Amino acid sequence: MPKEARSLRVEAVVLRHTDWGEADRLLILFTREAGKLRAVAKGARKLRSRKAGHLEPFTRVTLLLARGRDTWIVTQADTVDAHLPIGQDLTRIGYAAYVIELLDRFTYEEGENRSLYLLLIDTLSRIASLPDPFLAVRYYDIRLLDLTGFRPELFHCVDCGDVVKPQDQFFSAMQGGVLCPRCGSIPGTQAWPISMTALKYLRHLQRSSYSDALRAEPSEPVRREMESLLQQYLTYLLERRLNTPQFLREVRRTDLLAS
Numbered sequence: 012m013p014k015e016a017r018s019l020r021v022e023a024v025v026l027r028h029t030d031w032g033e034a035d036r037l038l039i040l041f042t043r044e045a046g047k048l049r050a051v052a053k054g055a056r057k058l059r060s061r062k063a064g065h066l067e068p069f070t071r072v073t074l075l076l077a078r079g080r081d082t083w084i085v086t087q088a089d090t091v092d093a094h095l096p097i098g099q100d101l102t103r104i105g106y107a108a109y110v111i112e113l114l115d116r117f118t119y120e121e122g123e124n125r126s127l128y129l130l131l132i133d134t135l136s137r138i139a140s141l142p143d144p145f146l147a148v149r150y151y152d153i154r155l156l157d158l159t160g161f162r163p164e165l166f167h168c169v170d171c172g173d174v175v176k177p178q179d180q181f182f183s184a185m186q187g188g189v190l191c192p193r194c195g196s197i198p199g200t201q202a203w204p205i206s207m208t209a210l211k212y213l214r215h216l217q218r219s220s221y222s223d224a225l226r227a228e229p230s231e232p233v234r235r236e237m238e239s240l241l242q243q244y245l246t247y248l249l250e251r252r253l254n255t256p257q258f259l260r261e262v263r264r265t266d267l268l269a270s
Contacts, residue, residue, distance in 0.1 A: 019076045019083065021045060022091065024131055025068050026111050030056065038066060038085070039115065040074070043128045047120045050076055050083035062088045069094050069107050071132055092132075094139040101262045106138045106148050109255040113152070116249050117159050126158050133221075145234060146216075150224045152241045153216045161248055164188025165214045179207050182240055184247035203243060209236040 021042040031037040036055040040048045055062050065072050065088040075087035097103045114131055118124070130151060137147035156162055166175055168191040169183060181195025181202035182188070189210065195202045212229045229237065238256075246252050 017078050018086075019045065019078075020073070021048070021076065022071070022073050023048070024111075024128075024135065025066055025070050025072065026115050027068055028052075028055075028066065036066065037082075041114060041118070041128060041131060042074075043125060044123060046122050046124050046127075047115075047118050048076075048083060049120070050074070050085050051079065052085040052088070055085075065090045067093075068111060069097055069135060071135070092136070094135050096139040097135070102259070102266070103138055103144065105255060105259040105262050106144050107135060109253070109259065110134050110138070110148065110151055112253055112255050113155060113245065116253070117155065124158070127155070130154050130158065146225055146227060147221075149237060149241065150216050150221055152245070153213070156244075157217075161187070162217075163213075163244065165210065165217055168194055170194035175210070177207055180205050180210055182244070184244045203240065205240055206233070206236060209233050209240065212237060213240075 021040070021044045023040040023042040026039045026041055026047075028036045028038045031051055034054050034056045036052045038050045038052055040050060042048055052060075052062050052066055054060050055066060062085060066085070070090060071092040071094070073089045073091060074085055076083040077086050078084075094107070097107045110131065114127065118127065134147060134151040138144040141147055163182075164187060167173065167189070168175065169186040169188040170190055171194050173191055175189055175191065178192065180192065181190040181200070182205045183190050183195070183200070183202040185201055189205070190200065190202050194200070195204075208229070212227050212233060215227055216224050242253070242256055
């Protein structure tokens with residue numbers, strides 16, 4: 012994006028917004044053309060604002076931005092996809108919020124990244140349309156790690172280099188991948204056990220197209236193990252816990268009590 016550009020037309024997903032001044036909103040956007048951007052929507056908190064409905068989190072929009080003194084100003088906004096089914100279900104809201112939070116934490120205002128943008132809009136569409144978005148979100152985890160340079164090694168022991176055999180293993184966030192039983196059981200090694208079955212599914216997600224990934228049918232205990240291991244790895248990389256997994260756990264707990 013040229014520094015001298017006075018206006019910019021982008022397609023974007025609204026990641027989040029905060030109140031700004033008396034009636035404005037500060038938006039954090041992930042755009043197709045320029046990656047992550049901040050922009051101010053003037054008057055968006057006014058009752059009669061025409062922009063407000065287009066600028067909610069999870070919404071895919073086209074925007075015309077004008078360069079202000081310190082940040083971009085939204086001068087025009089049109090919805091491409093509001094992903095309405097997401098807002099009608101707490102589980103979908105939780106998954107979508109998780110996807111947004113993860114992207115927000117892993118990215119900076121560093122320019123165009125179309126691969127990440129396409130992954131984001133594809134995943135939000137899948138969350139909105141699939142009866143069970145679990146695999147779509149785990150596929151997102153694996154692909155985001157690939158695209159941000161943190162691809163975990165799942166096929167060879169990261170310590171000794173041996174090919175992983177069909178048996179239970181260990182996983183080291185510090186070393187970025189699987190440890191064989193011999194290396195993972197060395198005293199003082201900071202690694203978590205991972206079952207052969209959970210590892211098989213994670214490997215399947217890593218090496219498959221999305222359509223092939225959906226053929227996986229992990230059991231509920233294996234789902235929990237996959238999710239827990241990925242969350243621990245992500246927490247290590249980000250050096251802080253994500254907020255949204257706790258919300259998802261509370262929604263699931265409520266659903267179980269109600270069933």
